[in-house]
Amino acid sequence: MNLSMLRPAAPAIAPVERSPGYWGEVFNRVCRDPIALAVAAVILALLALAVLGPWAVPGDPFTTSMFKRLKPIGTEGFPLGTDELGRDMLSRLMLGTRLSLFMGITPVVFAFFIGGAIGVVAGYFGGWLNSLIMRTVDVFYAFPSVLLAIAFSGALGAGVNNALISLTLVFVPQVARIAESVTTQVRNRDYIEAARASGAGAFTIIRSQVLGNVLGPIFVFTTGLISVSMILASGLSFLGLGVTPPEPEWGLMLNTLRTAIYTQPWVSALPGAMIFITSISFNVLADRLRAAMAVRS
Amino acid sequence: MTQRDIGGPAQPLLRVEKLLKHFPTKGGLGKRRVVRAVDGIDFVVRKGETLGVVGESGCGKSTTARLLMQLIQQDSGELVFDAMAVGGHQLPLREYRRQVQMVFQDSYSSLNPRLTMEQAVAFGPSVHGVSQREALQRARDLLGRVGLEPTRFAGRYAHELSGGQRQRVNIARALAVEPRLVILDEAVSALDKSVEAQVLNLLLDLKASLQLTYVFISHDLHVVRYLSDRIMVMYLGEIVEVGPTQALFSAAQHPYTQALLTSMPSMDPGNRTRVSPLSGDPPSPIDPPPGCRFHTRCPHAEAVCAQAAPQLTTTGDHHYAACLMVQPGAGHSQSPPAGLIYTGASA
Numbered sequence: 272m273n274l275s276m277l278r279p280a281a282p283a284i285a286p287v288e289r290s291p292g293y294w295g296e297v298f299n300r301v302c303r304d305p306i307a308l309a310v311a312a313v314i315l316a317l318l319a320l321a322v323l324g325p326w327a328v329p330g331d332p333f334t335t336s337m338f339k340r341l342k343p344i345g346t347e348g349f350p351l352g353t354d355e356l357g358r359d360m361l362s363r364l365m366l367g368t369r370l371s372l373f374m375g376i377t378p379v380v381f382a383f384f385i386g387g388a389i390g391v392v393a394g395y396f397g398g399w400l401n402s403l404i405m406r407t408v409d410v411f412y413a414f415p416s417v418l419l420a421i422a423f424s425g426a427l428g429a430g431v432n433n434a435l436i437s438l439t440l441v442f443v444p445q446v447a448r449i450a451e452s453v454t455t456q457v458r459n460r461d462y463i464e465a466a467r468a469s470g471a472g473a474f475t476i477i478r479s480q481v482l483g484n485v486l487g488p489i490f491v492f493t494t495g496l497i498s499v500s501m502i503l504a505s506g507l508s509f510l511g512l513g514v515t516p517p518e519p520e521w522g523l524m525l526n527t528l529r530t531a532i533y534t535q536p537w538v539s540a541l542p543g544a545m546i547f548i549t550s551i552s553f554n555v556l557a558d559r560l561r562a563a564m565a566v567r568s
Numbered sequence: 569m570t571q572r573d574i575g576g577p578a579q580p581l582l583r584v585e586k587l588l589k590h591f592p593t594k595g596g597l598g599k600r601r602v603v604r605a606v607d608g609i610d611f612v613v614r615k616g617e618t619l620g621v622v623g624e625s626g627c628g629k630s631t632t633a634r635l636l637m638q639l640i641q642q643d644s645g646e647l648v649f650d651a652m653a654v655g656g657h658q659l660p661l662r663e664y665r666r667q668v669q670m671v672f673q674d675s676y677s678s679l680n681p682r683l684t685m686e687q688a689v690a691f692g693p694s695v696h697g698v699s700q701r702e703a704l705q706r707a708r709d710l711l712g713r714v715g716l717e718p719t720r721f722a723g724r725y726a727h728e729l730s731g732g733q734r735q736r737v738n739i740a741r742a743l744a745v746e747p748r749l750v751i752l753d754e755a756v757s758a759l760d761k762s763v764e765a766q767v768l769n770l771l772l773d774l775k776a777s778l779q780l781t782y783v784f785i786s787h788d789l790h791v792v793r794y795l796s797d798r799i800m801v802m803y804l805g806e807i808v809e810v811g812p813t814q815a816l817f818s819a820a821q822h823p824y825t826q827a828l829l830t831s832m833p834s835m836d837p838g839n840r841t842r843v844s845p846l847s848g849d850p851p852s853p854i855d856p857p858p859g860c861r862f863h864t865r866c867p868h869a870e871a872v873c874a875q876a877a878p879q880l881t882t883t884g885d886h887h888y889a890a891c892l893m894v895q896p897g898a899g900h901s902q903s904p905p906a907g908l909i910y911t912g913a914s915a
Contacts, residue, residue, distance in 0.1 A: 287708075289723035293682055461678035462688075465738075468637050469692035469745055470665035479691065483682035 297487075300563040307559035310552040317549055321369040330359035332366045332519055344537050352538040354524065355531055360538060364545055367519035370431075372549070374513065374520070375501030377435050382442030383493045389443070390450025391485060395458050395477055405451060411444040420503050424512040434513040438503055442496055449492045453485045487564050495557035498550030505546055521546050573615070574650045580612035581749055581781050582636070582668075587645035589631055593854060604853050605631040607805035608645070610880075613749065618775070618782040620796030620813070622789060622828065624850055628805040629785045633753040636783065637670045649749075666696055669742035673754035675734035679726035685711065685737050686722035692745040703744075710740040714770060732763035736770065743774065751783045756791060768795060789832050793817060798886070801825045804853050804861045807880065811887030821889035823866045860892060872899040 291299065301307045320327065335356040344352045352360050393404040411419065423437030457463065458481065466476045505522025507513035514520040516527070524542040532539045587609050590602035606628045613619050621629050634640045636647070638654065638661060649667060652659035659667075669692075672678040679688055689707035694700055708718035714736040726734055735755065742750055752771070756764045768791065775782060786792050792799060793813055800810040801824065809822040820826045827846045846865055851857055857864050863873035873892055880888040881895045892900040 287686070287719045287722040290684070290725055290728060292684070292725060461672040461674055462680040464634075464639055465670070465672065465678050465741065466680075466691060467639060468665055468668075468670050469695055469741075470662045471691070471695040475695060480680055480683075484680070 297560075297563050301559065304559055304563065307556060307563070310555045310559070313548065313552045314556060317368055317372060317552070320365055321372045324366045324369045328359075328362040328365050330362045332358055332362035333517055343535060352535065352541075354528055354538070360541060363519040363524060364521070364541060367521050367524060367542070367545070370514055370518060370520040371501060371505065371522070371546070374431070374434065374438070374504035374508075375497050375549070375553075378438035378442055378504075379493050379496045379500050381435075381439040382446045382496070383489065385439070386443040386446025387450045387486075387489050390447040390452075390489075391454045391477060391481065393447070394451040394454025394485075395473065395481060397455070397458070401451070401455075404447070408444040408447050408451075411440070412448065416441045416445075416499070417503060417506065420507060421510065421512065424507050429512050429515065431514055434504060434507045437507075438500055441503070442493075442500065445496065446489065446493055450485060450489050453488045454481060457481055457484045491557050491561045491564065494560065495554055497553040497557075501546060501550050501553075574652065577615055579615070579651050580648075581615045581650055582613040583648040584609065584611050584613075584636070585646045585648065586610060587632070587635055587647070588643050589635055589640065590643055601854050604805045604856060606635060606642075607856075609802075609805075609807050611800060611807060611810060613781060613783055614798075616779065616781055617797040618784055618795050620792035620799040621783060621785045621802060622787065622792050622799060623802035625787065626804075626850060626853065627802040628853075629787075629802055630753055631805075632802070633670065633751050633783070633785055636751055637668060638664065639670075666745045667747055668749045668751065669745060669747040670751040670753060671735070671738050671742050671755040673757055675731050675738055675758065676726060678738055679734055679741075681726055684723050684725060685716075685729070686718075688726075688737060689741045689744050692741065696745055706744060707740070710744055711737070713743075713774070714740045715766075716740075730763075732759055732767060735759060735767055739767075739770065739774070743778065747780070749781045749783065751785070753785045754787070755784075757786060757788060764791070771795065789828065801828065804850055804856050806861060807890065808862065809887075809889040809891075810880070811884070811889075815884060815887045819884070819887075821883045821887070821894050822862075822891045823868055823893075824862050825889075860890075868893060868900075868902065870900055 301311075329350075335358055339353050340355060344350070350361050354360055354363065389404060389408070393401045414422075420437050420441045423440050424434055427433035427437060463476060463480055466480045471479075504513055505520070505525065508520050508522035509526040511526075514523050516523065521542040525539075525546070528535075528539040528542065587606055589606040590604055593601045593603060609628075609632070611619075621632065623629050631640070635642050638647075647654040649659055649664060654664045655661050679685075683691070686704055686707040689710055690700070690703035693703040693706055698706065708722050711718045711721055716733060716736055721729070721733070721737075726737075729737065735758075738755075755771075756767050759767060771782070772795070774780060782795070784792060784795050796813050798811065799813050799816045801808050801816075801822065803824050809816065809820065809825045811821075816825065817829065820829055831846070848865065851861070851864055857874070859872075859874040859876055860866070860869075860878050863869040866873065870892075876892060876898060878890045878892045878895055878898065880890045882888050883894050892898040893902040894904070896904045
């Protein structure tokens with residue numbers, strides 16, 4: 272039986288010529304940008320490593336050995352050497368991708384939704400509600416983000432969950448500010464007036480008229496925050512406020528290896544190099560996205 | 569479209585009573601001052617007519633439009649739509665906004681850059697409960713009706729269209745909720761002359777076929793004359809003259825209207841304007857002059873004009889002007905004697 276026979280007869284809507292649309296054009300532009308594609312490939316590889324980590328590691332990242340401590344890069348059986356407890360660096364770096372990316376991305380995702388919602392509401396409604404929300408946000412904004420993250424983490428206590436909460440709290444005001452300023456620009460456009468004139472309520476207008484115009488810039492800004500988040504998360508772990516040993520996480524590894532910097536400088540620098548590569552990839556991706564979205568036709 | 573006409577043809581479609589909007593000025597020390605953007609105006613829009621609204625920039629035309637659309641809240645005054653108070657239980661604001669729509673001046677910023685033209689037009693109907701499919705179908709019908717081939721334009725975005733095409737989409741969008749009154753706020757002013765003429769003719773066609781009523785706001789007197797049945801002249805937030813187009817153009821009563829008419833560019837090179845009929849800018853609406861607001865620029869001003877504020881006085885069939893020179897017994901050397909009452913039909 273033909274599927275179409277099951278549907279009630281509806282008047283056919285003729286097909287129309289379609290333009291690729293704004294997001295289609297942005298996608299096309301990114302696809303033609305070799306730098307964006309390169310960093311996207313790096314990020315995809317890291318994400319794959321984060322997912323497949325436990326199955327992909329060549330050795331056991333938790334086995335310690337007093338006799339194989341701080342071996343140099345290229346040692347038999349330990350391609351990237353060993354750490355201060357004789358654990359395989361390659362395995363630990365690979366497995367560490369999971370926690371480090373998780374700590375970098377999760378707070379930013381939460382901040383994107385919470386801060387975005389706060390900012391869009393403040394920007395759209397304006398007036399006293401805007402003042403109330405934004406002045407409250409400004410209080411948090413007044414502190415340097417590192418200090419704020421440490422203060423929250425210290426108050427909540429060590430641990431991954433508390434570190435995530437404190438990082439989210441650090442980023443919410445930043446995202447809210449961007450969201451508020453973009454929304455304030457959009458809400459004074461005539462098409463918002465026209466939508467109000469057609470009788471739509473505030474939340475219908477936000478959903479169908481505002482979000483499409485503000486999500487892009489907010490998204491780009493938050494993508495850029497991922498690198499900051501990773502570095503802050505590493506910093507918290509470094510200070511003993513984030514991930515607890517023996518879990519492998521780049522910031523924590525950097526901390527424990529720092530005493531070996533004079534004996535094995537290259538091995539000690541490896542976690543830092545991973546943090547650097549990852550954060551710069553997210554930064555460059557955010558930058559290229561911004562460039563692709565800025566072009567006005 | 570059941571029971572569209574409530575009060576019968578003689579009932580004005582929209583009655584505006586003592587409409588007043590003052591904007592507070594920002595900053596400054598001492599007492600707060602206000603911009604008297606619209607300062608207590610009364611007028612009616614009759615069923616099926618086009619009411620032209622003219623005046624210099626800053627005279628309150630656009631504020632009036634936004635008040636009529638209820639995009640901003642008036643400080644005082646009332647709107648009565650077909651004998652129902654706007655915002656009352658008979659006609660809640662949401663229902664009023666289905667009956668009244670607006671076309672804005674800037675065709676680009678009044679279209680959402682992320683929506684296709686059919687989505688933009690279909691938004692209004694879907695807000696009012698029409699199914700998505702039906703709303704899109706209606707959008708395409710309307711795009712065709714305003715002269716844009718749906719298969720070519722329905723899937724396009726605003727930046728791919730010309731100014732004239734975009735304004736056609738805006739007109740379609742306004743018509744999508746089947747309004748009875750359409751407010752056109754400088755809707756053709758940003759278009760070049762040939763496109764403007766096409767859009768004006770489209771507006772005339774649509775008005776006839778859909779039984780629309782227009783409030784047409786413009787600073788271009790030629791265009792207003794072409795489209796309007798009646799014309800209302802505004803100056804510094806007040807109405808200075810209102811009357812049928814023919815009467816207003818042939819026998820303007822208010823010196824300001826006369827000045828506006830003489831400032832119209834003429835097609836006849838032998839008849840071109842040599843001296844500017846008015847000089848300077850209008851006074852600030854923050855501190856309007858006392859008495860008649862026009863007396864600082866009026867060639868016929870006398871001492872009394874700075875003291876007494878003129879009332880809208882009838883000077884002929886449905887023709888009113890707010891000038892002491894036409895107001896009986898007002899004290900101006902040219903005013904008619906007190907007690908003289910024009911006996912023609914009233915508005």
